[in-house]
Amino acid sequence: MPRDATRCPVCGSTDLSEDWEGAIIVREPTLSLLSQRLELQRKGRFALRVR
Secondary structure: OOOOOOOOOOOOOOOOOOOEEEEEEEOOOOOOHHHHHOOOOOOEEEEEEEO
């Protein structure tokens, strides 16, 4: 997501943070056990912990 973004393209939230730790890159959500456990339904990069 670009730094100047004001809205999340996935959920539409305007509550954005630059303070996060860890990341997961999902290529095939249906094949990844971790993405299934995190209930990620789409491909992309996701922060694991946001403060």
